[in-house]
Amino acid sequence: MAARRRTAEALRAAGTPPWNVDFTRDGTALEALRRLTAYEQADRAGEPPVVRVAGRILGLRSSGGLAFADLHDESGRLQLMADRGGAPAPFEWLTGLDLGDIVGAAGPLVRTRRGEPTLRVGEGVLLAKALRPPAEKFHGLRDREARYRRRHLDLLSTPGRRRPFVQRAAIIGALRAELDRRGFLEVETPILQPIPGGGRARPFATRHHAFDQDLFLRIALELHLKRLLVAGFGRVYELGRVFRNEGLSPRHAPEFTMLEAYQAHVGREGMVELTEALVGKAVAAADAVPGTAETERTVDLRPPFRRARMVDLVRDAVGIDVLAGWDAPEELAAAARSLGVGLPPDPTPALVLVACYEERVERTLEAPTFVLDHPVETSPLARRLPDDPRFTERFELVAGGRELVNAFAELNDPVDQRERFLEQARRREAGDLEAHPMDEDFLEALEHGMPPAGGMGLGVDRLVMLVTGAAAIRDVVLFPTLRQGEAGAGPDPAERAGGSPTL
RNA sequence: GCCGCCAUGGCGCAGUGGUAGCGCAGGGGCCUUUUAAGCCCAGGGUCGCAGGUUCGAAUCCUGCUGGCGGCACCA
Numbered sequence: 001m002a003a004r005r006r007t008a009e010a011l012r013a014a015g016t017p018p019w020n021v022d023f024t025r026d027g028t029a030l031e032a033l034r035r036l037t038a039y040e041q042a043d044r045a046g047e048p049p050v051v052r053v054a055g056r057i058l059g060l061r062s063s064g065g066l067a068f069a070d071l072h073d074e075s076g077r078l079q080l081m082a083d084r085g086g087a088p089a090p091f092e093w094l095t096g097l098d099l100g101d102i103v104g105a106a107g108p109l110v111r112t113r114r115g116e117p118t119l120r121v122g123e124g125v126l127l128a129k130a131l132r133p134p135a136e137k138f139h140g141l142r143d144r145e146a147r148y149r150r151r152h153l154d155l156l157s158t159p160g161r162r163r164p165f166v167q168r169a170a171i172i173g174a175l176r177a178e179l180d181r182r183g184f185l186e187v188e189t190p191i192l193q194p195i196p197g198g199g200r201a202r203p204f205a206t207r208h209h210a211f212d213q214d215l216f217l218r219i220a221l222e223l224h225l226k227r228l229l230v231a232g233f234g235r236v237y238e239l240g241r242v243f244r245n246e247g248l249s250p251r252h253a254p255e256f257t258m259l260e261a262y263q264a265h266v267g268r269e270g271m272v273e274l275t276e277a278l279v280g281k282a283v284a285a286a287d288a289v290p291g292t293a294e295t296e297r298t299v300d301l302r303p304p305f306r307r308a309r310m311v312d313l314v315r316d317a318v319g320i321d322v323l324a325g326w327d328a329p330e331e332l333a334a335a336a337r338s339l340g341v342g343l344p345p346d347p348t349p350a351l352v353l354v355a356c357y358e359e360r361v362e363r364t365l366e367a368p369t370f371v372l373d374h375p376v377e378t379s380p381l382a383r384r385l386p387d388d389p390r391f392t393e394r395f396e397l398v399a400g401g402r403e404l405v406n407a408f409a410e411l412n413d414p415v416d417q418r419e420r421f422l423e424q425a426r427r428r429e430a431g432d433l434e435a436h437p438m439d440e441d442f443l444e445a446l447e448h449g450m451p452p453a454g455g456m457g458l459g460v461d462r463l464v465m466l467v468t469g470a471a472a473i474r475d476v477v478l479f480p481t482l483r484q485g486e487a488g489a490g491p492d493p494a495e496r497a498g499g500s501p502t503l
Numbered sequence: 504g505c506c507g508c509c510a511u512g513g514c515g516c517a518g519u520g521g522u523a524g525c526g527c528a529g530g531g532g533c534c535u536u537u538u539a540a541g542c543c544c545a546g547g548g549u550c551g552c553a554g555g556u557u558c559g560a561a562u563c564c565u566g567c568u569g570g571c572g573g574c575a576c577c578a
Binding site: 003004059061062063064065066067068070079081083084085086098099112113114116118132133134135136137138139140141142143144145146148149153157199200201202219220242244246247249250251252253256258342396402403404405406434457458459460461462472473482483484 | 510513514516526527528533534535537538539540541568570571572573575578
């Protein structure tokens, strides 16, 4: 690095500023290749195309009087070449570059002896000197911590690793396009909330100084979107970050992206249809990203998806028939315990069912499956089944052993809603930190009348993981949350220690 | 929060109690069609941090920090 600083200073002294230089290109590397191909297909009529490209130098090879460099831009790679005899100034320029430098280059396109499309440099301009080298050029950054903490270095050193993030953007764009096409209104609701509701999770707490009041970061989008149904919007959705103060894992991050959509006058079936459509569009959008053919997708995400009731899944997988044993909760609990299923204290039949499902069934559901009819006790915002009030008109879409979507016919009975909040509040007082808090403001909205509606929430990061074949949520989040400790406080231990870098 | 594994030059890795090595990158040199170019030369590391055991510690022990994996909880 010291040598690079000297190089930069020498350039400045020689009247060639190493930064803040402009260069107008006439296309990307990919477009340059297309122009060369077109020229060749036209039987090389006339002069070869002259192009101006700009990008980062990630490979340098020189052999005496010939020098090559690999220029990478957002579209791909183009080789640069200069020879001492033919073009002394460009040759000196090219051999004086360092890996990582960002340059502009102009000249005719040719092919080398090996057939590599190559820009023969006529004019070369240094646009930004790299004082630090990229990571190792063959293996790139392998250390996971370094890759997450210094994502810019990871991505610049290994351009192919940008692809999942391009796919992510394509997926989010497709979700938005499909919802827009269906007439949903995209809205933005508060992230800072006095009462974090709409889900079961511990929130992050923060402090508003001017209000002298505690606020929480939202854990879900649900309650505000339902207020908008009350307000008269028939179809609304929000795509946004939510925050949950819970453990991390390859599939859990403290902040993640959620899509929630609400549609008046449709029930659960409408949400099934919408879910299948959105997943289908997401898959198509991701597959349309260039270079995606070799994506490793372990789960077939083509709709339609299987449907199964939770009670049936549990009965078939675990051998416990919760419906049959509903009136004998002690026996149900004993049966579950004898199979090694962990249960909360005083388990009701519903809690036995959910425990068996979550512990024994969910992770086994690889192929996308709509899991239907969750019990009321764990579904405080969902409408009851008309023919069985113990269960709700809810589903979760599970794929790859993980919940991807949670949806239901929304409860619009303010009396029932109040009772369920009270029940949740009792659990909260009993120490359940994730029980839903009482929310009078939301109840007041419901009391004005909310149309019957279906609602769904989709974990965008998980969808992106499934669609791109990523093993960890951190592989589809650009800058994942990491602990900030002494040892990992900054990117460069040498500089943090105050010593001079030894590069 | 608990359990296990990991941490060695800028990056990728080797080194299991006896003077820290290799490749890439960086520096110097050779080479006019290279593709992780090749060849020669010379550099660069308080082995994550702090203690301990030992004549002697990268190596064994303890604690701490960070990461990864699992459990618990959730999407």
